[in-house]
Amino acid sequence: MSGNGRQFNVVGKSVPRVEGADKVRGKAVFTDDMRLPGMVHGKLKHATVAHGRIVSIDVERARQVPGVLAVITGEECAKPYSVNNYKPSEWPLAKGKVVYCGEAVAAVAAMDEAAAERAVELIDVQYEELPVLLDPREALSRDDARIHDWAEHNIGYEGVQQFGDVDDTLEKSPHVVENSFYSSYTHCGFLEPQSTLADYNTGTGLLTVYTCNQLPHYLQQTIARTLDQRMEKIRVVIPTVGGAFGGKTEATPSCLVACMLSRQLGRPVKITYTREEVFHQNKGRHPAHMTMKMGFDNEGRITALDFDCLLDGGGHSSWGFVVMWFIAALTHLPYKLPVVRYKGKRVYTNKPTPGAQRCLGGVQVRMAFESMLDMGAAKVGVNPYDIRMINAVEAGYKGPTVIEVRHAEFKKCLESVASRSGFVEKYGKLPYGRGIGMAGGHYSTGGAFLLYPSFRPHSTAQLRVDTEAGVTLYIGATAIGQGAMTVLCQMVAEELGVDYREVHLVCQDTMLAPMDNGTYDSRLTYGSGHAIKNAAADIKAKLFDVAAIMVGAGKDHLECVNGEIRSIYEPNRKVAFKKAVYQYLSSVGPLFGTGEYTPPQPKGDYDGKLIGPSPAFGFTAQAAEVEVDLETGQIKVVGYWEAGDCGKAINPMSVEGQVEGAISMGLGATFFEEMVVDANGRMLNPNFHDYKMPTALDMPELQTEIVASYDPTSAYGNKEVGEGPVGPVIPAILNAVYDAIGIRFTEVPLKPEKVLWALGTIEAPAERRLHVSSESTYCARRGCAPDGSSLQEP
Amino acid sequence: MKRVIELTINGSAYDVVISPQDLLIDVLRQKLDLTGTKKGCGQGDCGTCTVLIDGRRALACLTLAIACEGRQILTIEGMEKHGVLHPIQQAFIDKGAIQCGYCTPGMVLSAKALLDEHPAPTEHEIKLGISGNLCRCTGYVKIVEAVRDAAARLQAAADCGKGA
Structure with missing residues (x-):
């Protein structure tokens, strides 16, 4: 039964990627691989100060360089921009002032890259330096010292959400825990530097724009x-x-x-970032200073949460x-949270701008929330696994917000990791220095509202069936490596009974493919799935008129x-x-479905109600077993287990790859990754040598499992998978480290020196205020570890 | 001073006009349209520009083109023979070791260098062999599986060759 029930022919199979052969042969064309007749090269000039008024830009010497065709500055820019055009602050080239070191201030187009580079060096920019603010x-x-004149106290955005009486509920709760956390300044770390050929x-x-972009x-x-x-008059094509x-x-x-240079010169212009420019462009994760106060009843049920979150913008x-x-x-999932107050602020600083990084928002919340759950469990006197099971949401859950959980198998995820890791048997019973920790997580499957104000459909699919091209899907979806092309072809194949490799895909082109909201918030497979199923139903409704007679x-x-x-x-x-198709074309005419x-x-x-509700949520649970080397401070992950509820896995092999990749990004953030700026706001590690991401040698063995699940609200039972699994990694490790040595780290990355500072083995530098705390329950639970005396007081 | 040199790439000879400071990555990509070799960092950190020079791994972004005269350069474009993928390439597809594909060419060439030297590598040897190649998508699990699978395929093909 194709698509009507849970039996599928193509959906649910681990088939290889449709684009795999191109990629493995080096034939897949990325933007920087492209060259057009008459193409010239562009290069940007970057600010050398983190905060300053632009006094003058002298471009005369740059213009004299042989081969230089154009030099432009912010004066030529018409308008600033931002996501959703809400408080637009960024200009193509800085206008009036620069607000971070590395911001583009001028640009050159030249016949070759060498001439462009020489010219950029000769541009002379004078700044009046302003106070550099690096901490929100x-x-x-x-x-x-406002970074933007209109931002009082440098606040970009602030807001409060309150559901119920938090103060009163916390007052009456038998157990209350409180702690502060800091999540780090990480970078997306994609290997392809941004490139545009306009x-x-x-x-x-x-204006045709070839560029690597998700939306x-x-x-x-x-x-x-x-x-x-x-x-x-704009066509965006995504190679x-x-x-x-x-x-x-x-x-x-x-x-x-x-685009500006191409329009000025009337010829193709390519600009590809260096790795250093990619780091300065940033748009990675927002560092967050978080304080949580959480109440529990005597069974371990969460009674209330008071949450303050200050974001470094x-x-x-x-x-x-x-x-x-x-x-x-x-914050409202994957545990039941009846009473909550959230106070959020996003503050401008003179650093490369954070934006959206995989599991946006989830990494910060999970780090704090899952640590608080373990603290609460210790206080109430229940196992960390039990406290998660007691509070876990189930299908049909609706908390105080407009967020509704229509389908969930979160408890299955928790059960699976607990039993596979031996969590309950190991927790609190491993030798000192070794510990096990657990964390849960979830993520939305696309928002309920469009990124830009409009009431049009979020996903659209068009199918064309004929004898010339066979089956062709026109869809606005964009593949970014997650495997979208393959699963979209699998869905079409499922509906029309053709081989998934025979489906032609026309996507990533705003002129040829219909509008789509874009690849973000794990919305693609769910939304496209519905659109494809509907388009195929349209095709079948037409084609079956003819086929029925045949x-x-x-x-x-x-x-x-x-x-x-x-x-x-x-x-x-x-x-x-x-x-049947031939017959239809001959007797009826062209066959299209929408x-x-x-x-x-x-x-x-x-306030903020538009952000958060989703038609479906994916869930994940993870457990980590660690060994802390008390002499070197090194933490080794000796076991890692994950169980995920992504609904029906359209392509299980791709799902596994997504989960494994998500966990590796989480491990990078836990142990190594952090962008560092000096006192003047200059980034010290804008390269892969000093910004460490996990290599094959850094990865522990990962044991992932897709739990049996089917979301009936989804076209093929599928839900989010690619983002949620990043979230629980940090707290699973932090909780395991606590179980190992009784020190609750509340900041990442968890570098060996921090472990040694916390253990008191070496002295922390005076200016370094380490986020760590300890709980008296640790010694009691362990019957006081021999090294218990070295534990720090909070 | 520009000069003409002969480079042997994937078994074919190319005459190229270069300056002494030209890097192999730029010559491959910009002068010869061999764009399968990727530039991820330009600083020798990420491994996406990995090629084999006389059978050994080399980073094309740190290699002067002029130093490659008289040497055999293998790029990703040379892995496929007569339209048939190399067993390592096929294993990468079958095992789901490819996501965005940007690290893939370099990863495949590192795997080839490894398997040429160690036809039956241990898990640690595989991880060591690809540790100079970053991948941000996969967490390496399926890449390690693919290399292990490729080793088995190559071994089976070699055994088959002996028997014949």
Whole structure:
């Protein structure tokens, strides 16, 4: 039964990637691989100060360099931009002032890269330096040194959500725990540097933009608005994307500048970032200073949460207000939370701007929340596994917000990791220095509202079936390495009974493919699934009129399987799919089908309500076993278990790859990754040598499992999988380290020196205030470890 | 001073005009359109530009083109023979070792260098062999599986060759 129930022919199979052969042969074309006739090269000049007024820019010497065709500055820029055009602050080239070191201030186009580089060096920019604010806590108190004139106290966004009487509930709760946390300043770390090839056609006025971006339709809007170019005269084409992880959801200055230069010169202009420029462009994770106060009843049920979250926003607006409210929304799952107050602030600082990174908002919340759960469990006197089971949400859960959980197998995930890791047997009983920790998580499957104000469908699919191209799917979806192309082809194949490798896919092109909200918030497979199913139903409704006569069965009794259209009841009554298509084209005409999808629109009346509700949520539970080397401070992960509820896995092999990749990103953030700026705001590690990401040697053995699940609200039972699994990694490790040595680390990355500082083996530098705390319950529970005396007081 | 040198790449000879400071990565990508070799960092940290020079792993972003005269360069474009993928390439597809694909060419060449030297590597040897190649997508699990699978395929092909 194709698509009507839980039996599938193609969906649910671990088939290889449709684009795999191109990628493994080096034939997949990434933007920087492209070259067009007459193409020239662009290069950006970057600010050398983190905060300063631009006094003058002298471009004369740059213009004299042989081969230089154009030099532009912020004076040529029409408008600033930001995500959703909410508090736009960023210009293609800085105008008036720079707000972080590395911000683009001028650009050159030249016949070759060498000439462009020489010219950029000769641009002379004079700055009047302004106070550099690097810590959001300091920035808040420096209204005298506003980073943006309109941002009082440097606050970009702030908001409060309150459900119930938090103070009263906490007052009456028998157990209350409180702690502060700091999540670090990490970078998406995609391997393909951003690249744009802009091609303005002076004859037609059409600007074609080839670039690596996750949201081509949204980028088209940004270009239109920022460069005063009509939408219909912009075509965004996305070649192969070499990783994105949220960091390619926005326009880069280089993309907009390439468009400006191409329009000025009337020839194709390519700009590809160096790795250093990628780090300065950043748009990775928001560092968060978080304080949580959580109450529990005597059984371990959470009674209330008071949550303060201060986000370090860097120089520009980016996804700031979305991150601030998403953190609030993600607090409400995967545990029942009846009473909660969230106070969020996102503050500008003079650092490269954080934006969206995989599991946006979830990493910060989970780090704090899951640590608090373990602290609460110790206080109440229950096992960390039990406290999670007691509070875990189930299908049908609706808390105080507009967020509704229509389907959940979170408890199955918790049960699976607990039993596979031997959690209950090991917890608190391993030798000192060795410990086990657990954490849960979830993520939304696309928001309920569009990124840009509009009421049109979020996902659209068009199918064309004929004898010339066979089956062709036109869809606005963008593949960023997650395997979207393959699963979309699997869905079409499922519906029309053709081989998934035979489906032609036209996507990543705003002119050829219909509008789509974009690849973010794990929305693609769910939304596209519905749209594809609807488009295929449209095709079948038309085609079966003809096929029914050919087969000699009622049109409602037909299905498409294995290249045939056949009667459900008498499978021998059948006709070849191609033959029916030929007949349809000859007797009726062209065969097109259209489908769309828009998530349910929840109603509510509180600030930030638009961000958080989702048609479905994926869930994950993880456990880590660690060994702490007390002499070196090194932490070794000796076991790692995960169980995930992604609904029906369309392609289990791809799901495993997503989960494994997500965990590796989480482990990087736990142990190594942190962008570091000096006292002047200059980044000290804008390269992969000093910004450490996990290599194959750093990875522990990962034992992942897809739990049996099917979300009936979804076209194929599927839900989110690619983002949620990043979230629990940090707290699973932090909880395991606590179990091992009785020290609760509340900041990452957890470098060996921090472990030694905390153990008292070596003295921490005076200026280094380490986020760690300890709980008296540890010694009692362990019957006081021999090294218990070395534990620090909170 | 520009000069003409002959480079042997994937068994074919190319005459290229280069400056002494030209890097192999730029010559491959910009002058010869061999864009399968990727530039991820330009600083020798990420491994996406990995090629084999006389059978040994080399980072094309740190290698001067002029130093490659008279040497055999193998890039990803040279792995496929007569339209048939190399067993390592096929294993990467079958085992789901490819996500965004940006690290893939370099990863495949590192795997080849490893398996040429150690036809039956241990898990640790595999991880060591690809530890100079970053991958941000996969967590390496399926890449390690693919290399192990490729070793078995190559071994089976070698055994088959002996028997014949």
